[in-house]
Amino acid sequence: MAARGLFLSFEGIDGAGKSTHIDALADAFRAAGRQVTLTREPGGTPLAEKVRALALHEPMDALTEALLMFAARRDHLQRVIVPALARGDVVLCDRFTDATFAYQGGGRGFDWQLLSTLELLAQDAVGLEADFVQKPLIQPDLTLWFDVPPAVAAERLAGARVPDKFESQPVAFFDAVRAGYARRAEGQPERFARIDADQPREAVATAVRAALVDRGIL
Ligand SMILES: Nc1ncnc2c1ncn2[C@@H]1O[C@H](COP(=O)(O)OP(=O)(O)OP(=O)(O)O)[C@@H](O)[C@H]1O
Numbered sequence: 001m002a003a004r005g006l007f008l009s010f011e012g013i014d015g016a017g018k019s020t021h022i023d024a025l026a027d028a029f030r031a032a033g034r035q036v037t038l039t040r041e042p043g044g045t046p047l048a049e050k051v052r053a054l055a056l057h058e059p060m061d062a063l064t065e066a067l068l069m070f071a072a073r074r075d076h077l078q079r080v081i082v083p084a085l086a087r088g089d090v091v092l093c094d095r096f097t098d099a100t101f102a103y104q105g106g107g108r109g110f111d112w113q114l115l116s117t118l119e120l121l122a123q124d125a126v127g128l129e130a131d132f133v134q135k136p137l138i139q140p141d142l143t144l145w146f147d148v149p150p151a152v153a154a155e156r157l158a159g160a161r162v163p164d165k166f167e168s169q170p171v172a173f174f175d176a177v178r179a180g181y182a183r184r185a186e187g188q189p190e191r192f193a194r195i196d197a198d199q200p201r202e203a204v205a206t207a208v209r210a211a212l213v214d215r216g217i218l
Pocket residue numbers: 012013014015016017018019020021156157160197199200201202204
C-alpha cells in the first residue's frame with residue numbers, strides 16, 4: 001500500500017526565502033524514497049496559472065482578489081493536490097490558503113470571517129473525490145512559516161527581479177501581511193512551524209530540517 005500522502009505548505013512575506021529551501025527538501029524526501037509533487041499558489045494548473053498572471057499584475061479590489069485566489073485553489077486541489085495525496089505523494093506547495101488570510105486579510109484588510117467562509121467552500125473535501133481525507137476541510141498537515149522582518153525581505157529582493165503588484169507594496173503593507181500570518185499561526189499552532197528566516201541560508205535550512213525531524217516527518 002502507498003504511504004499516506006503528506007501535504008506541506010511554505011509561507012512568508014515576499015523575499016522571506018521559502019523558495020530557496022523547497023528544492024532541497026524535495027531532494028531529501030526523494031532520498032527517503034518518497035514521490036514528490038512540487039507546486040505553488042496561485043498556480044499549479046493551467047487555469048490557476050492564468051489566474052496568477054491576472055492577480056499578480058492587474059489592479060483589482062480585495063474581494064475580487066480573494067475570490068480569484070480561492071477559485072484557483074479549488075482547481076488546484078481538484079486537479080493536482082488531492083490526486084497527489086491519494087497516490088501517497090509528498091506535496092510541497094509554495095503558498096496556500098494562509099497567504100490569502102495574510103495578504104488579502106492582513107495586507108488588504110479584507111474581512112477575516114468572510115475569508116473563513118470562502119475557505120470552507122473552496123476546500124470542502126466533498127466533491128473532491130477525497131475519501132482518504134478524514135477532515136472535511138482540506139488543509140496542509142504542516143505549514144512552514146518563514147518569518148522575517150519586512151525590511152530584511154525588501155533588501156533581499158532589491159534588484160533581484162522586476163517587482164510584481166504585491167512586491168511593489170511598501171514595508172507597511174508587509175508589516176500587515178506578517179501580522180496576518182502571526183494571527184493565523186496563533187489560531188492553529190499545531191499546524192504551524194515558525195522558522196526564523198532572518199539568518200544565513202544554512203541556519204535556515206537547519207531550522208527547516210529540525211522542524212520536520214521534530215514532528216517525525218523526515
Ligand atoms: N537566508 C537568506 N539570507 C540572505 N538572502 C537570502 C536568504 N534566503 C534567500 N535569500 C535570497 O533572497 C531572495 C529571495 O529568496 P526566495 O526567492 O527564496 O524568497 P521567497 O520567499 O520564495 O520569495 P517570493 O515569495 O517573493 O517568491 C533570493 O535572491 C535568495 O537568494
